Amino acid sequence: MTLIAGPADASPELDDQRITAVDPLISPALLRQEHPMNPAVAKTVAHGRSAAADILAGRDDRLLIVVGPCSVHDPDAALDYARRLARHAAVVQDEVHVVMRVYFEKPRTTLGWKGLINDPDLDGSFAVNKGLRAARRLLLDIGALGLPVGCEFLDPITPQFIADAVSWGSIGARTAASQVHRQLCSALSMPVGIKNSTEGDVQVAVDATRAAAASHVFSGVTADGLAALLTTAGNEDCHVILRGTSGGPNYDAATVSDVLARLRAAGLPERVVVDASHGNSGKDHELQAAVIAELADRIAAGERGIVGLMLESFLAAGRQDLALGEADSLAYGRSITDACLDWPTTEALLDRLAAAVRTNRR
Ligand SMILES: O=C[C@H](O)[C@H](O)COP(=O)(O)O
Numbered sequence: 001m002t003l004i005a006g007p008a009d010a011s012p013e014l015d016d017q018r019i020t021a022v023d024p025l026i027s028p029a030l031l032r033q034e035h036p037m038n039p040a041v042a043k044t045v046a047h048g049r050s051a052a053a054d055i056l057a058g059r060d061d062r063l064l065i066v067v068g069p070c071s072v073h074d075p076d077a078a079l080d081y082a083r084r085l086a087r088h089a090a091v092v093q094d095e096v097h098v099v100m101r102v103y104f105e106k107p108r109t110t111l112g113w114k115g116l117i118n119d120p121d122l123d124g125s126f127a128v129n130k131g132l133r134a135a136r137r138l139l140l141d142i143g144a145l146g147l148p149v150g151c152e153f154l155d156p157i158t159p160q161f162i163a164d165a166v167s168w169g170s171i172g173a174r175t176a177a178s179q180v181h182r183q184l185c186s187a188l189s190m191p192v193g194i195k196n197s198t199e200g201d202v203q204v205a206v207d208a209t210r211a212a213a214a215s216h217v218f219s220g221v222t223a224d225g226l227a228a229l230l231t232t233a234g235n236e237d238c239h240v241i242l243r244g245t246s247g248g249p250n251y252d253a254a255t256v257s258d259v260l261a262r263l264r265a266a267g268l269p270e271r272v273v274v275d276a277s278h279g280n281s282g283k284d285h286e287l288q289a290a291v292i293a294e295l296a297d298r299i300a301a302g303e304r305g306i307v308g309l310m311l312e313s314f315l316a317a318g319r320q321d322l323a324l325g326e327a328d329s330l331a332y333g334r335s336i337t338d339a340c341l342d343w344p345t346t347e348a349l350l351d352r353l354a355a356a357v358r359t360n361r362r
């Protein structure tokens with residue numbers, strides 16, 4: 001159904017000249033009623049958040065590991081992956097706090113599939129209400145496994161639909177400079193990592209972390225989907241993610257120490273998370289394993305400041321192209337966005353990181 005856009009007194013020649021359709025959007029409250037939070041998942045979410053915050057604050061000496069697919073395009077495959085990850089997270093839990101990357105919103109450099117919420121049928125039909133339902137259902141299913149999840153927040157309205165089920169958030173390289181996203185961070189109930197820019201500007205992430213820690217007043221929507229002014233408390237659990245640059249990696253010890261100095265100068269806690277994918281591996285999943293191996297050695301040797309790592313990993317290695325409308329021909333468990341490590345390699349890297357933490361403790 002397509003509704004007529006604009007208020008009754010709209011001037012058709014002035015208003016909405018480039019809006020071609022207006023369709024109903026489910027309200028956050030209705031979605032939450034359809035897929036309600038339950039006590040077991042709530043416990044997973046709360047524990048996931050507090051453990052991440054403790055690691056970021058140095059109260060817990062484990063590593064925060066955000067690991068999972070670049071994007072979710074097949075909820076069944078994501079749940080299959082989550083079951084394996086939940087089992088292995090329990091094995092390494094004394095050294096590593098595992099949060100599964102469950103990314104539903106993809107910021108594109110130019111154009112491309114924008115994620116499960118925007119286009120759940122992978123065919124350009126943009127069934128957003130269906131996408132929101134699939135996303136929330138999956139978050140609750142993963143939470144029921146006892147595994148906390150992390151999401152990138154891109155559309156400033158999306159958190160109202162799903163954020164109660166999320167333990168860690170991210171702001172991507174393409175939106176770290178955005179005031180809208182910094183304000184959003186100041187409102188979010190979980191720790192949020194903010195990335196350096198694609199070109200390699202790390203100060204933008206430091207500035208965003210500082211802005212997000214402050215209180216803001218901005219417009220958003222309520223659970224009923226009505227516009228409202230929101231006043232926020234500020235989020236002290238925001239932190240910088242080094243994701244590499246379009247010119248190469250930025251996880252070297254000198255850059256880490258430069259960022260720690262910038263954080264200190266800004267009056268912020270000296271901690272960073274390193275994303276082993278994206279610019280740090282040139283989106284080459286095999287290089288990602290080498291990045292993790294090097295970081296594990298540095299952590300074992302006692303390098304300070306790196307409190308967490310991000311890995312892009314799925315069931316099968318690499319990536320595949322999506323032809324819109326031909327989702328049936330996709331290989332199971334392989335990324336349709338950036339290349340991912342496969343599951344056996346991921347398991348081995350989690351073990352290696354756990355060993356690095358044990359060595360560092362000794
Ligand atoms: O993480 C995923 C991608 O790197 C990001 O969405 C940009 O992708 P694109 O350059 O393929 O559009």
Ligand SMILES: C=C(OP(=O)(O)O)C(=O)O
Nearest residue numbers: 107172173174195243278
């Ligand atoms: C889009 C992502 O990364 P970046 O913002 O670093 O490109 C991502 O982590 O999915």
